[in-house]
Every structure is written in C-alpha cells, then in structure tokens.
Amino acid sequence: MSSILHPAAAPQSAALRSFAAQWDSRPADSLSPLREQALQRFLKLGLPTTRDETWRYTNLRSLAARSFVDAPRKARGEIEPNASFALLNKADRAASLLMVNGYPSMPLADGLIDGVEIYSLRDVLRLDPGTMLRFQDPLTDADDRRWTLLNTALFVDGLYLKITSRVSVPLVILHVGTADGDNNIAYPRVIIEVTPGSGATIIEHHVAQGEHTPLNNSNTQIVLRRDAQIEHYRVFATGADATHIDSLTIRQEQDSRCKQFTIVLGGGLLRATLDAHLDKPGASLDSYSLLVGHESRHVDCVNLVTHAAPDTRSNQVARAIASGTSRVIFNSKVIVNAGAVHAESQQSCRGLLLSPTAEIDTRPQLEIHADEVKCAHGATTGRLDPNMLFYMLSRGLDRDTAQSLLVYAFLADALTGMSVASARAAIENALIAQLPDSQTLRNFR
Amino acid sequence: MRGTILLKITDLSARVAGKDILKGVNLEVRAGEVHAIMGPNGSGKSTLAQVLAGREDYEITGGSVTYEGRDFLSMPTEERARAGLFLGFQYPVEIPGVNNVYLLKAALNAKRKAAGEPEVDAYEFLTLIRQKMKLMHMSEAFLTRGVNEGFSGGEKKRNEILQMLVLEPKLAILDETDSGLDIDALKVVSAGVNSLRNPDRAIILVTHYQRLLDYVVPDRIHVLSGGRIMKSGDRSLAHELERRGYDWVLETEVA
Numbered sequence: 001m002s003s004i005l006h007p008a009a010a011p012q013s014a015a016l017r018s019f020a021a022q023w024d025s026r027p028a029d030s031l032s033p034l035r036e037q038a039l040q041r042f043l044k045l046g047l048p049t050t051r052d053e054t055w056r057y058t059n060l061r062s063l064a065a066r067s068f069v070d071a072p073r074k075a076r077g078e079i080e081p082n083a084s085f086a087l088l089n090k091a092d093r094a095a096s097l098l099m100v101n102g103y104p105s106m107p108l109a110d111g112l113i114d115g116v117e118i119y120s121l122r123d124v125l126r127l128d129p130g131t132m133l134r135f136q137d138p139l140t141d142a143d144d145r146r147w148t149l150l151n152t153a154l155f156v157d158g159l160y161l162k163i164t165s166r167v168s169v170p171l172v173i174l175h176v177g178t179a180d181g182d183n184n185i186a187y188p189r190v191i192i193e194v195t196p197g198s199g200a201t202i203i204e205h206h207v208a209q210g211e212h213t214p215l216n217n218s219n220t221q222i223v224l225r226r227d228a229q230i231e232h233y234r235v236f237a238t239g240a241d242a243t244h245i246d247s248l249t250i251r252q253e254q255d256s257r258c259k260q261f262t263i264v265l266g267g268g269l270l271r272a273t274l275d276a277h278l279d280k281p282g283a284s285l286d287s288y289s290l291l292v293g294h295e296s297r298h299v300d301c302v303n304l305v306t307h308a309a310p311d312t313r314s315n316q317v318a319r320a321i322a323s324g325t326s327r328v329i330f331n332s333k334v335i336v337n338a339g340a341v342h343a344e345s346q347q348s349c350r351g352l353l354l355s356p357t358a359e360i361d362t363r364p365q366l367e368i369h370a371d372e373v374k375c376a377h378g379a380t381t382g383r384l385d386p387n388m389l390f391y392m393l394s395r396g397l398d399r400d401t402a403q404s405l406l407v408y409a410f411l412a413d414a415l416t417g418m419s420v421a422s423a424r425a426a427i428e429n430a431l432i433a434q435l436p437d438s439q440t441l442r443n444f445r
Numbered sequence: 446m447r448g449t450i451l452l453k454i455t456d457l458s459a460r461v462a463g464k465d466i467l468k469g470v471n472l473e474v475r476a477g478e479v480h481a482i483m484g485p486n487g488s489g490k491s492t493l494a495q496v497l498a499g500r501e502d503y504e505i506t507g508g509s510v511t512y513e514g515r516d517f518l519s520m521p522t523e524e525r526a527r528a529g530l531f532l533g534f535q536y537p538v539e540i541p542g543v544n545n546v547y548l549l550k551a552a553l554n555a556k557r558k559a560a561g562e563p564e565v566d567a568y569e570f571l572t573l574i575r576q577k578m579k580l581m582h583m584s585e586a587f588l589t590r591g592v593n594e595g596f597s598g599g600e601k602k603r604n605e606i607l608q609m610l611v612l613e614p615k616l617a618i619l620d621e622t623d624s625g626l627d628i629d630a631l632k633v634v635s636a637g638v639n640s641l642r643n644p645d646r647a648i649i650l651v652t653h654y655q656r657l658l659d660y661v662v663p664d665r666i667h668v669l670s671g672g673r674i675m676k677s678g679d680r681s682l683a684h685e686l687e688r689r690g691y692d693w694v695l696e697t698e699v700a
Contacts, residue, residue, distance in 0.1 A: 386502075391538040391592075394498050395552035395608065396526035396559075405551075409542025409591075 013064035016043055018183075022070060022154055030129030031136075031152075038139055039153035045141060052143035057329040057361060058271055058300040063215070063243070070156075071101035071177070071184035071214035079105070079176055079209060087172060087205050087235065087426045094170045101177060101214060102188035103157045115165030115198065121158035121189055131160075135191050135221055137249065144273055144302055147245045151187050151219040158189030163228075167200040170420050174205050177238060179212035188218040194228035194256075201231040201420055206246075206266075208238040216244040224256035226280075231259045231419060237266040237430060240295065245271045255282035259417060262289045264299050265430045271300045278305070278312035278343075289318040289349075290414040290427075293326030293358060294434045303332035307343040307373075318349035319414040320381075321407055322358035323434075333365040336373050343373045351381030352410050354403070404435040448476030451616055451647045452497075452517075457508035458672075459496050466492040468672035469508065474616070477644040481658055481683065482651045484669035485691045490651045491535055493669065494620040498532040499525050512616070526552070527559035529615030531608070533622045535651075537601040540592035545604070546574065548592050549611055556612060577610045580640065582633050598625040606637040617641065618649045623657035635660030655683035668694045 012020070023039050047064055048055040079100055088094045095113045098105040108118045124132050139149065159173065175188055192202060204220065216238075224230060238244060244267050250258055262272055276285050291299050305314045320328040334345045351360035364377040384406050392402035411431065418424040452474040459467040466489045474480055484490050496503050497510065499522035510517040517525060540548070554564045565573075578587060581603045593601050602622055609617055619638065623631055638648065638661050650657060658666075658680065666682040667674045668691065676682070676694045686694070 385538075387538045388540045390498075390500060390522065391534065391540065392543075392548065393522040394526055394532050394534075395548065395612070396523050396555035397548075397551050398523050398555065401551060401555075405543050405547070406540070409540065412542045 012043065013047070014067045015047060015064050018067040018069065019043070019150060019154065022068070026154065026156070029125045031125060031132055034133070034136055034139075035153045038149040041139055041141065042146065042149040042153065045146060045149075048143050048146050052146075054144040054273075054302050054331065057327070058269070058298065066183050068183050068185040068215060069181075071186040072180050073103045074100045074178060076105040079178070087203060088170060088420070088422050092170055092420065092422050094172050096172045096174060097159065099159065099173060099175045099188055099190075101184075101186040102155065102218070104159050108159075113167065113169070113171070115163060115167040116171065116200070117162040117164060119160040119162075121155070121160055121191070124160050135193075135223065144275065144304060145247070147217050148219055148247045148249075151189060151217050151247070155187040155189040155219070158191070160191045161193070161202070163192070163194040163198045163200045163230075165198050167198070170201040170203055170423065172203045172205060174207065175218065176207055176209050177214050177216050177242065178209040179214040181212060184212065184214035186214040186216050186218070188216070190220040192220070192222045192230070192232075194222075194224050194230055196226040196228060198225075199229040203233040203235065203420070203423060205233075205235045206238055206244065208242055213238060213242040216242065216246070218244070218246045220246075220248045222248070222250045222258070224250070224252045224258060224283075226254045227256065228253070229257040231261075233261040233263065233418075233423065234272070235261075235263045235265065235427065236270055236272070239266060240268045240297070242267045243269045247273045248275065250274070250276040250285070252276070252278050252280065252283035252285065254280035256280075257284045258286070260285070260287045261414075261418060262287070262291075262301065263427055264291045264301070265427070265434065267297060267299075269298045272302070274301075274303045274305075276303075276305045276314070277308055278314060279308050281309045281311045283309065283312045285314040286417065287314070287316045288414045288417060289316070289320075289330060290411055290431070291318065291320040291328045291330060292431060292434055293320065293322035293324070293328040293360070295324040295326060297324075297326045299327070300329045301331070303330075305332070305334045305345065307334070307336040307340040307345065307370075310339065310341045310343070312340060313344040314346070316345075316347045316349075317414055318347075318362070319411045320349070320351040320360050320362065321354060321411065322351070322360050323354035325355070325357045327359045328361075330360075330362045331365070332363075333367065334375060334377075336366075336368045336370050336375065338369040340370045341372045343370060343375070345373075345375045347377035347379075349379045350410070351379075352407065353381065353383050354407065404432070407435055408432065448478065448644060448647075450474075451476050451513060453511045455509050457493075457496070457510060458506040459492060459503050460506055461492065461503050465506070466503075466672055467496065470669070470672070470674055472667065472674060474647045474649060476615075476647055478665065479642065479648045479650065479661065479663045481663040481666045482649060482669050483653065483655070483666060483683065483686060486653065488670045489672045490653075490669050491620055494532060494535075494618050494649075494651050497618055498522060498530065523555070524559075527556050531612055531614035531617045533602075533605040533609060533617065533619035535621040535624065537593045537596075537605055539594050539596070541594045543592050545590055545592050546588055549574065549608060552608070552612060573611065577607055580610065581607045581637055583607060599627065599630040602626060602634060603630065603637075606634050610637055610641065613641070615645065616647050616649070618651065620651045621653065622650070623652055623654065631657065632660065655687045658683045670695060
C-alpha cells in the first residue's frame with residue numbers, strides 16, 4: 001500500500017511515522033477505505049496533548065519519540081496463564097477466550113457455548129464485510145475518541161461475540177499483553193452484540209506476561225438490541241510498566257439494560273474511556289468504577305453518557321483511592337439531548353486520599369438540553385475520617401488494620417452490584433493486596 | 446481490703462484547639478471500684494475520657510497518668526485498649542460498610558494476640574456474641590449491620606455496652622452512656638454494666654445526672670468543674686448535688 005503520509009504535512013513525530021509504517025505493511029481488506037480515513041484523521045490530529053479537554057491530566061509526550069512496531073502474534077502454547085490470571089474458579093463453569101496482543105487464540109473457545117456465536121474479526125472482515133461495517137461508528141475528531149481512530153485503522157484481528165439467548169455462564173476474555181521489546185503496540189478489538197431479549201455476563205481481564213509489555217490500544221464495542229442485557233467487566237491488572245489506553249463504547253436500544261464495571265488494579269499509566277449511548281426509550285445503564293491508585297500509578301477514567309431518547313436512565317458510581325505518589329482522575333459527563341424527556345441520571349464519585357503525595361481529581365459534569373429531566377451529581381474527596389479511625393483504635397485494632405477496613409468499606413459500594421460471586425471475591429482479593437494490611441483483611445472475609 | 450491501684454492521674458492538664466480544658470486533675474482508681482465523675486456541661490468530663498483513651502487532637506500540657514504502674518500517656522490508643530481500657534463513647538461513631546461483628550472480632554483478637562492467646566474460634570465467638578446480645582436485648586439484625594449504622598441513640602449505647610461485655614476490660618470509662626436512654630434502656634444498660642463488676646475491674650462513669658447512679662451504685666463520686674476535681678465523696682454526694690445543684694460545689698470551694 002502506498003504511503004499514507006502527506007509529503008506536505010508538518011513534521012511528524014517518530015510515533016506517528018511508525019503508525020504510518022504499520023499501515024503501509026497492512027494488506028488491504030474490506031474495511032480499508034474507512035481505516036485509511038481514520039488513520040489520516042489520527043495523523044492530522046496527532047497524539048492527544050494536555051491541551052485537549054479530556055486529556056488535560058494525562059501527558060503522553062513520552063510516547064511521541066518512540067517508534068512502535070506490532071506486538072508479536074503468539075500461539076496458545078507460548079502463553080502460560082498463571083494462577084494470578086484466574087478471576088473465576090471451576091465451579092463457575094465459565095467459558096474462557098484467550099486474546100494475545102489482540103489476536104484471538106485458536107480454538108476460539110474451550111467448547112461450544114449455548115447461545116454464543118464466536119467469530120474472529122479476521123473472518124468477519126473477509127466473509128461478512130457488511131456486518132463489520134454495521135458496527136463502525138462515524139469517525140470523529142473528538143479527543144476522547146482519538147485512539148479509537150488508530151485502533152480502527154490498524155487492528156488486524158479480534159473477536160466478534162454474538163449473544164443469541166440468555167447465557168447463564170459467565171464468559172471470560174483473557175487479554176494477555178506480551179512484548180518482544182520496548183516499543184511494541186497492540187490493537188485488541190472486541191465487538192459484543194446482544195440480540196433482542198438475550199443476555200450475558202462478560203468479563204474482559206487484561207493481564208501481562210513477560211518482561212516487556214506492549215503499549216495497549218484496546219477497543220471494545222457493545223451493542224444491546226431491544227430488551228437485551230449485559231453485565232460487563234473490564235479488569236485491568238497489568239504491571240507497573242504498562243501503558244494502556246482502553247476505549248469502551250456502548251450502544252443501547254429500547255429497554256436494554258447494562259451493568260458495567262471498570263476495575264483498575266494494575267498498570268503504570270491507564271486511560272479508560274466509557275462512551276455510552278442510551279439511544280432508545282427505556283435503556284438503562286449502571287456504571288461502577290473502582291479505581292485504585294497504588295505506588296506511582298496514573299489512572300485517567302473518562303465516562304461519557306449520552307441520553308439520546310426519552311425515559312432513559314443512567315447511574316454512575318465511582319470510587320477512587322490513591323496511595324503513594326499515584327494519581328487518579330475521574331471525569332464523567334452526562335449529556336441529555338433535546339427531546340430526551342424524563343431522563344434520569346445520577347453521578348456519585350468519591351475519592352479517598354491515603355497519602356499526602358497522592359492526588360485525586362474528580363469532575364462530574366452535566367449538559368442538559370431537555371426539559372423534565374431528573375439529574376443529580378455529587379463529588380467528594382477527602383482523607384479517612386479521624387473519628388472512625390479513633391473509634392476503631394480505641395477498640396484495640398492496629399492502625400493498618402483500621403485503615404484497611406475503612407478503605408475497604410469505602411470501596412464496597414462499587415462492588416456490591418457484582419453478580420458473579422467468585423469474580424467479586426477474586427477482585428476483592430487483588431484489591432486487598434494493594435491495601436496496607438492485607439493479611440489481616442484476608443482473615444476477615 | 447482495697448484493691449491495687451489501677452489508674453493514677455496526677456496533676457493532669459490538657460488543651461484542645463489552644464484552649465486549656467483540664468487544669469490539674471488528680472484521681473486514683475483501684476481495682477474493684479466504681480467511680481462517678483459528675484459535673485456541669487463544659488467542665489472537661491468528656492475531655493478527660495478522651496485524653497485517657499489517647500485521642501490525638503488533645504495536647505497534654507502537664508501531669509502524668511499511670512495504668513498498672515505503666516506510663517499511660519506514652520502508649521498509643523490501640524495499646525491502651527489492648528492493655529484493658531475500654532472507652533464507651535458519648536457519641537458512638539457510625540462506620541458504614543464495616544460490619545459490627547467484624548469489628549468486635551478484630552478487637553477481641555487484637556486483645557488476645559497482645560496477651561499471647563490464640564485467635565477466637567469463629568463458632569465460639571458467635572455463641573458468645575449471641576449470649577451477650579440477649580443480655581442487652583439486641584435483635585439478630587445487629588449481626589449483619591455496619592458499625593452503629595442507622596442505629597437509634599439507645600441502640601448505639603447498648604452496642605457500646607455489648608462491646609464492653611465481649612472485651613471484658615480491666616478499666617471501663619463510660620462517657621455519658623446514660624444520656625438519651627429511656628428508663629427501660631437505662632435498666633438494660635445498667636444491668637450490663639453491673640454484670641461486669643468484680644474485684645479485678647474498675648469502672649468510671651462520666652455523667653451529668655445522678656439517675657444512672659441509682660442503678661450502678663458508685664463507691665466514689667467526684668465533681669469536675671473548670672478542669673479540676675472540686676469535690677469528692679461517697680454516693681450521698683450525688684443526692685446532695687441533685688438537690689442543691691453544681692453551683693453549691695463551686696460556692697463551697699470559693700468559701
């Protein structure tokens with residue numbers, strides 16, 4: 001394919017040049033015209049900077065000087081899912097899918113799962129271009145969608161899950177990131193479609209293996225048809241050297257229900273975007289964000305919820321804690337479009353600072369263009385309540401235990417809605433491991 | 446025969462937010478005794494209780510406190526508790542999300558650990574709690590709730606006494622445990638306190654009214670006013686205070 005870089009364009013950074021070089025090495029496929037437009041847009045706009053509204057707290061300048069190459073494709077046998085990768089136990093009878101650096105591993109699933117059709121995106125691109133195109137959102141210059149442009153341009157493979165009934169077992173997509181060197185990049189892409197009246201619980205679990213971790217530009221799209229429902233988890237549990245930019249888009253049709261959990265327990269720099277569209281009346285979204293800033297981790301979470309139809313409801317609960325020199329940012333914005341009467345939205349974000357060098361920024365926003373809506377939002381950030389702490393100390397608990405219990409209690413609101421008990425237990429365990437007195441807390445439960 | 450000296454407070458002074466509250470308190474409490482500290486509002490009663498429990502926002506400006514001969518003021522709050530102190534709070538703190546039973550179990554285990562004993566068996570612990578809850582007329586719902594979460598004033602006070610019964614302190618300081626209780630609840634709470642009385646333990650009741658003292662009869666009564674103990678006496682002092690008011694103590698002091 002000919003070079004995408006316009007000769008007259010302004011000097012490009014090494015990163016942009018490397019993305020263009022990746023494009024040049026891609027074979028043409030049914031999505032090429034759209035992909036080319038997406039890449040051109042991305043190259044023109046460049047990497048987001050802190051001057052872009054939704055990126056003001058996250059500086060990606062260090063990426064610009066790097067020349068990225070595709071993270072390697074690995075066979076199933078080259079991956080050793082260790083115990084820490086397991087979110088569920090055998091009793092859950094869960095189905096598990098493996099994606100390594102964005103490439104689905106064959107066979108796609110351990111066995112057939114009733115009510116779930118599983119395709120590789122490579123096959124969909126080849127055999128069913130119409131379906132592929134149906135899931136492509138219009139390209140946009142919006143800075144919160146910037147990395148989606150790049151993913152759209154450069155993803156090679158991925159998963160398309162079509163849920164066609166009420167599936168009772170949870171489905172786990174284990175995303176493993178593993179790199180051969182410093183400058184690998186991966187473009188995982190997942191499309192989940194839940195057909196009318198169907199439902200599923202899907203857990204996307206991001207982990208890393210090996211010495212190097214690729215820059216991860218992952219993208220998931222969820223489409224809920226009429227009366228469909230989903231409980232979706234994205235759990236980030238990579239190492240401290242990982243940079244991860246994840247975009248999740250949800251489109252909801254009439255009377256569909258979505259429960260979404262975003263759980264950050266790992267990573268060095270993590271950006272997680274949720275872009276939800278309540279497109280038809282009766283659509284309902286509950287979003288829970290549990291953001292743990294640990295050591296020098298940087299977590300930037302952006303939620304955009306658009307009420308585009310009457311009688312839609314959304315509820316966002318965010319709990320952020322920050323210790324060490326970590327920084328946690330939670331920006332949520334609810335937009336109620338004109339005509340979306342009787343929309344109901346709630347945003348509750350609370351932050352808890354555990355060290356004087358940590359930082360939490362929360363910003364709930366509302367943009368209302370319709371009458372007769374019910375919208376509420378609240379944000380607070382503080383330290384542990386000294387009265388609660390004193391009360392527990394006066395009962396003989398040591399300081400670490402008392403603090404850990406209070407932190408745990410603080411986060412509990414974001415955990416209680418989880419219906420997969422073993423996933424909740426595993427997530428709690430991972431969470432507790434990052435609290436001051438993990439051993440005592442384990443004994444409590 | 447009088448018991449050994451458990452707590453000895455000598456010339457204790459303390460301030461909070463730059464204001465002197467305690468101005469030289471002297472008090473000696475022996476094992477087996479029940480003392481009542483009475484006094485008008487703002488006299489420093491609650492400050493004394495909080496200082497003894499190790500609250501950090503209070504600055505000790507003078508004096509000393511020994512507990513079983515050890516320097517109490519140099520011990521952090523949690524160590525004082527493990528050494529046998531229990532403070533019943535005037536305003537018990539609500540801690541949503543932390544289960545009542547978890548807290549109690551953690552408290553008991555912390556104490557046992559400090560004493561070199563093994564952790565309490567889960568089954569034995571629940572049996573113990575159920576038995577004490579019955580004594581305090583508390584419902585089973587208590588077991589699943591957060592610490593003091595959504596409790597009425599009376600329930601919170603009963604919960605304080607329940608904790609005390611489970612932890613079996615050597616020295617209990619009960620700060621206005623009687624306030625906000627109706628007569629039935631007062632009887633239940635008093636029965637709980639009385640059940641703990643024995644020759645090895647001491648109890649300090651901090652109260653504004655003598656009502657509680659009809660049910661938990663003290664050995665000694667002290668009147669705290671202006672940050673000092675102005676008068677001490679036996680239980681008849683409570684009735685005299687009830688009749689003549691706190692002003693009487695202040696006047697006799699001046700005279």
